[in-house]
Amino acid sequence: MITGILSHIVLLLLFSPLLLGVIGKTKALFAGRCGAPLLQPYFDLRKLFGKGFVFSETTTWVFLAGPILAAAVPLLAALLIPFGALAAPVSFSGDLILFVYLFGLARFFTAASALDTGSSFEGMGAAREVTFACLVEPTVLFVFIVLARLSGSLSLGGMFGSTLAASWLSGGPALGLVLVCLFVVLLAENSRIPFDDPNTHLELTMIHEVMVLDHSGPAFGMILYGSAMKLFVLGALLVRLALPWQTGSALLDGLLFIAGMLLLAVMIGAVESTMARLRLVRIPQLLIGTTLIALFAMVLVLR
Amino acid sequence: MLVLLIVLPLALAALSLVIPAYQGRSWILPVGGGLHLALTLAVLTGHVAPSGLSWIAADALGRLVLLAVSLLFFLCALYAVPYLRFHREDRGNRIIVPCLLVFLSAMTLATLARHLGLLWLGVETTTVSSAPLIYYNRNRLSIEATWKYLLICSVGIALAMLGILFVAYSALHGGAPVSLQLDDLLREAPYCSRPWLHAGFVFLLVGFGTKMGLAPLHTWKPDAYGEAPALVGALLAGGLTSVAFLGILRGVQIMGAAGDLAVARQALLAMGLLSLLLAAVSVIRQPDVKRLLAYSSVENMGILAVGVGIGGVAAFGAMFHLLNNALTKGGLFLSVGNIQRAYSSKHISEVRGALSRVPVSAALFLAGFLAISGSPPFGPFLSEFTIVRGTFLAGHYVVGAVFLLLLVTVFIGMGGTVLPMTQGEPSAELADSGYRDTLLPVLPPLLLLGCVLLLGLYLPPKLRDLFHRAADLVEVAR
Amino acid sequence: MLEVNNILLLLVILINFFTLGSARLGACIRAVALQGAILSLLPLTVHGLNAHSLVLSGGAFVLKGVFIPWLLFRAIREVRIRREVEPRIGFVPTMILGALTTAGSFIFAGYLPLATEHQGTLFIPTALATLFTGFLLLITRRKAITQVLGYLMLENGIFVFAVLLSTAMPLMVEAGVLLDLMVAIFVMGIVLNQINREFATLNTERLSALKE
Numbered sequence: 001m002i003t004g005i006l007s008h009i010v011l012l013l014l015f016s017p018l019l020l021g022v023i024g025k026t027k028a029l030f031a032g033r034c035g036a037p038l039l040q041p042y043f044d045l046r047k048l049f050g051k052g053f054v055f056s057e058t059t060t061w062v063f064l065a066g067p068i069l070a071a072a073v074p075l076l077a078a079l080l081i082p083f084g085a086l087a088a089p090v091s092f093s094g095d096l097i098l099f100v101y102l103f104g105l106a107r108f109f110t111a112a113s114a115l116d117t118g119s120s121f122e123g124m125g126a127a128r129e130v131t132f133a134c135l136v137e138p139t140v141l142f143v144f145i146v147l148a149r150l151s152g153s154l155s156l157g158g159m160f161g162s163t164l165a166a167s168w169l170s171g172g173p174a175l176g177l178v179l180v181c182l183f184v185v186l187l188a189e190n191s192r193i194p195f196d197d198p199n200t201h202l203e204l205t206m207i208h209e210v211m212v213l214d215h216s217g218p219a220f221g222m223i224l225y226g227s228a229m230k231l232f233v234l235g236a237l238l239v240r241l242a243l244p245w246q247t248g249s250a251l252l253d254g255l256l257f258i259a260g261m262l263l264l265a266v267m268i269g270a271v272e273s274t275m276a277r278l279r280l281v282r283i284p285q286l287l288i289g290t291t292l293i294a295l296f297a298m299v300l301v302l303r
Numbered sequence: 304m305l306v307l308l309i310v311l312p313l314a315l316a317a318l319s320l321v322i323p324a325y326q327g328r329s330w331i332l333p334v335g336g337g338l339h340l341a342l343t344l345a346v347l348t349g350h351v352a353p354s355g356l357s358w359i360a361a362d363a364l365g366r367l368v369l370l371a372v373s374l375l376f377f378l379c380a381l382y383a384v385p386y387l388r389f390h391r392e393d394r395g396n397r398i399i400v401p402c403l404l405v406f407l408s409a410m411t412l413a414t415l416a417r418h419l420g421l422l423w424l425g426v427e428t429t430t431v432s433s434a435p436l437i438y439y440n441r442n443r444l445s446i447e448a449t450w451k452y453l454l455i456c457s458v459g460i461a462l463a464m465l466g467i468l469f470v471a472y473s474a475l476h477g478g479a480p481v482s483l484q485l486d487d488l489l490r491e492a493p494y495c496s497r498p499w500l501h502a503g504f505v506f507l508l509v510g511f512g513t514k515m516g517l518a519p520l521h522t523w524k525p526d527a528y529g530e531a532p533a534l535v536g537a538l539l540a541g542g543l544t545s546v547a548f549l550g551i552l553r554g555v556q557i558m559g560a561a562g563d564l565a566v567a568r569q570a571l572l573a574m575g576l577l578s579l580l581l582a583a584v585s586v587i588r589q590p591d592v593k594r595l596l597a598y599s600s601v602e603n604m605g606i607l608a609v610g611v612g613i614g615g616v617a618a619f620g621a622m623f624h625l626l627n628n629a630l631t632k633g634g635l636f637l638s639v640g641n642i643q644r645a646y647s648s649k650h651i652s653e654v655r656g657a658l659s660r661v662p663v664s665a666a667l668f669l670a671g672f673l674a675i676s677g678s679p680p681f682g683p684f685l686s687e688f689t690i691v692r693g694t695f696l697a698g699h700y701v702v703g704a705v706f707l708l709l710l711v712t713v714f715i716g717m718g719g720t721v722l723p724m725t726q727g728e729p730s731a732e733l734a735d736s737g738y739r740d741t742l743l744p745v746l747p748p749l750l751l752l753g754c755v756l757l758l759g760l761y762l763p764p765k766l767r768d769l770f771h772r773a774a775d776l777v778e779v780a781r
Numbered sequence: 782m783l784e785v786n787n788i789l790l791l792l793v794i795l796i797n798f799f800t801l802g803s804a805r806l807g808a809c810i811r812a813v814a815l816q817g818a819i820l821s822l823l824p825l826t827v828h829g830l831n832a833h834s835l836v837l838s839g840g841a842f843v844l845k846g847v848f849i850p851w852l853l854f855r856a857i858r859e860v861r862i863r864r865e866v867e868p869r870i871g872f873v874p875t876m877i878l879g880a881l882t883t884a885g886s887f888i889f890a891g892y893l894p895l896a897t898e899h900q901g902t903l904f905i906p907t908a909l910a911t912l913f914t915g916f917l918l919l920i921t922r923r924k925a926i927t928q929v930l931g932y933l934m935l936e937n938g939i940f941v942f943a944v945l946l947s948t949a950m951p952l953m954v955e956a957g958v959l960l961d962l963m964v965a966i967f968v969m970g971i972v973l974n975q976i977n978r979e980f981a982t983l984n985t986e987r988l989s990a991l992k993e
Contacts, residue, residue: 292876476894
C-alpha cells in the first residue's frame with residue numbers, strides 16, 4: 001500500500017508538467033513553429049516557486065486557500081484511481097463520489113478565492129466556470145453508472161480494474177460512447193478549447209484564466225502545478241479506459257501508461273490547434289448534448 | 304394491355320417534352336386522355352384479356368376508380384387546351400403537360416397495382432408530379448400552398464410506407480410467408496400477427512388519409528385547392544382522392560380477410576364523422592370559393608368513409624358516391640375556373656352576378672352546388688340517400704341523425720357563398736377581364752354535370768353491377 | 782456481423798443527436814447524408830453479399846449519400862444565411878426531447894412482439910428513434926431546408942425497418958422507392974429555391990399568408 005501510494009504520487013508529481021509541455025509542443029508543430037522546449041513548464045514552476053508572495057490588502061485567507069486546495073486535491077484524488085494497470089492505493093466502495101466532490105471542493109475554493117479579490121472580471125469568470133461545471137457533473141455521474149453496471153463494482157479501483165477488458169467485450173458500444181463523453185469532460189474540466197482558451201490575453205474571453213489573474217509567485221505556481229496534476233488525473237481515467245490491458249510487470253504497465261498519457265496530450269494539442277473556442281451560448285448546448293449521449297450509453301447498458 | 308394503360312401516358316409525356324409547338328403540346332393532353340379512356344372502357348367491358356403479370360390486375364374496385372379517373376382526366380384535358388392557350392405568354396405549358404401525364408400514369412398504376420409496394424409507388428409519384436401543377440401560378444400564395452402540400456403529403460405517404468412494412472412484418476411474425484402481394488396477403492391474413500396488422504392498418508389509414516384529405520389530416524387541402532389552377536383542383540379533388548381512398552380500401556380488405564373488419568370500420572366511421580364535422584364548421588362564411596370546394600371535398604371524403612364504415616347497403620352507396628364525387632367535383636372546379644377567369648378573382652367580395660356575365664358557367668356552378676349538396680335529381684342524392692338508408696338499417700340511429708344534420712349544415716354554408724356569387728348584377732367596380740363563355744371551356748363541365756344528372760335519373764345495370772362487386776370486396780372476408 | 786450492425790446503428794443514433802443540436806445548415810445536410818450512407822451498408826451486413834442486397838446497397842449509397850445532398854446543396858446555393866434560427870422550443874429542449882424519445886424507443890421496443898431473430902437487436906429501437914427525431918426536426922425547425930432534412934431522416938428510419946423485410950420487397954419496388962425519394966427531394970429542392978427567390982429567406986414563418 002505504501003509503495004502504491006508513493007509510486008502514484010511520484011508519477012503524478014514527475015510527469016504532470018510534461019503533459020503541458022507536450023500539448024504546447026504539439027500546438028507549435030501544428031502552427032509550423034518550433035515552440036517552447038518540452039521541459040518549459042518545469043522551468044516555469046521553478047521560477048514561480050522562487051518568487052515571493054504578493055497579497056492584496058482586500059483579500060482574506062480564502063484567497064490563499066484556493067491555490068492550496070488546487071494543488072492538494074489532485075494529489076488526493078490520484079490515490080483513488082488506478083494509473084493504467086497499477087492498482088489504486090486507496091479503494092473503497094463509493095469512492096467515486098469522493099473523487100467527484102474532491103474536485104468540486106477545489107473548484108469551490110478557486111471560485112471563492114476569485115470572488116474574494118472583489119474584482120468584477122474574476123467574478124464573471126467564476127460565474128461562467130461554475131455554470132459549466134454544473135453541466136459537466138451529470139455526464140460524469142452517468143459515465144460512472146455505466147462503468148459500475150458493467151463491472152459490478154462501486155469503487156473506482158474496481159470499475160477501472162482488471163474487469164475492464166471483459167466490459168469492453170460485453171458493452172463495447174456503450175464504452176465507446178463513454179470514452180467520447182470522458183474526453184469532452186476532460187476538455188471542459190481543464191478549461192481547454194473548445195470551452196476556454198488557455199492562451200488568451202483578453203479578460204473578457206477568459207473563463208478559468210481570469211479566476212487566477214490575481215495570484216502570483218508560489219500561489220500561481222501551485223495553481224499551475226495543480227492544473228497540470230488535474231489534467232493528469234482526469235487523463236489517467238481516459239487512458240485506462242482506452243487501454244484496458246495489463247501485462248504482468250509493473251514497469252511495463254507504468255511505461256504503457258505514460259505512453260498513453262503522452263498520446264492523450266498530443267490529442268488534446270491537436271484538438272486545440274484545429275478548433276476554435278465555441279461561442280458562450282453554444283457551450284451549454286454541447287455539454288447538455290454530451291450529457292444526453294452519456295444518458296443514452298446508460299440506457300444501452302441498462303436494457 | 305393493362306400495362307399499356309400505365310405506359311401510354313408516360314410515353315406521351317416524354318413526347319411532349321420534345322414537341323416544339325405550343326399548341327401541339329397542349330393537344331397531347333386530350334389525345335392522351337382520350338386514348339386512356341378508350342382503353343379503360345375496353346378493360347371495363349371485358350375486351351381485355353387479363354395480363355400474365357401478377358402485379359397488375361383490374362379488380363372491381365380498381366375498375367371503378369379507373370373509370371372515374373380516366374373520364375375526369377379526359378374532360379379536364381379538353382378544358383386544358385383553351386386554358387393553356389390563354390396562359391401561353393405568362394406561364395407556358397412546358398412543365399404542366401408532362402406533369403399532368405405522369406400524374407395520370409401514376410394514378411393508373413395505383414389503381415391497377417396488386418402489390419402494395421407498387422400501390423405506394425403510384426401514390427408517391429402522384430405527390431411528386433402534382434406539386435409543380437399546384438405551383439403553376441407562381442406567386443407567393445402558390446409557393447406556400449405547394450410547400451405545405453409537398454411536406455404534409457410526403458410525410459403522410461412515408462407513414463403509409465411504414466404501415467405497409469408493419470403489415471409485412473405481421474406476416475413475418477405470424478409465421479406466414481412474407482409477401483406484399485395483395486392476393487397473398489388476403490390469403491394469409493388469418494395467420495398474421497394481430498398487433499402488427501392493426502398497427503399497419505392505422506398507419507395506412509393515416510398515410511393514405513392524408514392524401515385523401517380526411518380530417519384531421521386535411522390541413523393542406525384548402526391551401527392547395529385554393530391556389531392551384533381550376534383544372535388541377537378538379538383532378539386532385541376527383542382523381543387523387545379516389546385513388547387514395549382505394550389505398551385505404553385495400554387496407555380494409557386485408558383487415559376483413561383477417562377477420563377484424565369491425566376495427567377497421569370503427570376507425571373509418573370515426574374519421575368520417577370528424578371530417579363531416581370539420582367541413583360543416585369551415586364552409587360557413589367561407590369567402591374564397593375554391594377553399595369552399597376544398598372543404599366540400601373533405602365533407603365528401605367523410606361521406607365515403609362513413610359509408611364504408613357502416614357497411615352493407617351503405618358500402619354500395621359509398622362506391623356510387625365515389626364516382627359521383629369525382630364527376631361533380633370536376634364540373635364544379637372547371638366552372639369555377641371559368642368564373643374566376645371572368646372576374647380575375649375567386650373571392651366572394653369580388654364576384655357578384657355571375658349568371659349575367661358568364662351564364663353557362665354560372666348555371667353549371669349552381670347545378671354543381673345543388674348536386675354536391677345532395678339534392679335530387681342528381682346522382683349524389685341517390686348515393687347519399689343510400690348511405691343514410693344503410694346507416695338506419697344497421698341500427699346506427701344517432702350516427703344517421705348526426706350525418707343528416709351535418710349534410711344540411713354544409714348545404715346551408717355552401718349556399719351562403721354560392722348564391723351571392725351567382726345571383727344579382729355585377730356592379731361596375733368589379734374587375735372584368737373580358738372573358739365570356741365560349742364552347743371549349745364550357746363543354747367539359749357541361750358533360751361532367753350531365754353525367755351526374757344521368758346517374759341520378761338512370762343507373763345503367765352494368766354500373767350497378769360494378770358498384771355491387773366493388774362493395775362486396777370491402778364487405779366480406781374474402 | 783452482429784457487432785458491425787450494432788456499431789452502424791449506434792452511429793445512426795449519434796447522428797440523430799448531432800442534427801438535433803446543430804444550427805449550421807451545411808453541417809446538417811452532411812450529417813443526414815452520412816446517416817444515409819451508413820444505412821446503405823445495412824442490407825449487406827444483414828442479408829449478406831447477394832445480388833439483391835448489393836444492388837440495394839449500392840443504389841442507396843449513391844442516392845442517399847451522394848445525389849440527395851448534392852441536390853440539397855444546389856437548392857440552397859442562393860441562400861445567404863446558412864444558419865438555423867432558434868427552433869420553436871429552443872435547441873436544448875429539442876435535444877432533451879430527442880434523448881427522451883430515443884430512450885422511449887428503446888424501452889418500447891423491449892415490449893413489442895418481435896420475431897425471435899430480431900429480439901434484443903438494435904434495429905427496431907434505431908428505426909423508431911430515427912423516426913421520432915425526423916418528426917422533431919420537421920415540427921420544431923423553422924427553416925424549410927431543415928424540414929426537408931427531417932423528412933429525409935424519417936425516410937431513413939423507415940429504411941432501417943425495411944431492411945429487416947428485404948425478402949418481401951422485390952428489387953424493382955425498392956429501386957422505385959429510392960428513385961421516388963430522389964425525385965421528391967428534387968422537387969422539394971426546386972420549391973426551396975423558389976421560396977428563397979420569392980421571400981429572400983428560407984424561414985417558413987413567412988409562409989403564413991393562407992389562413993381559414
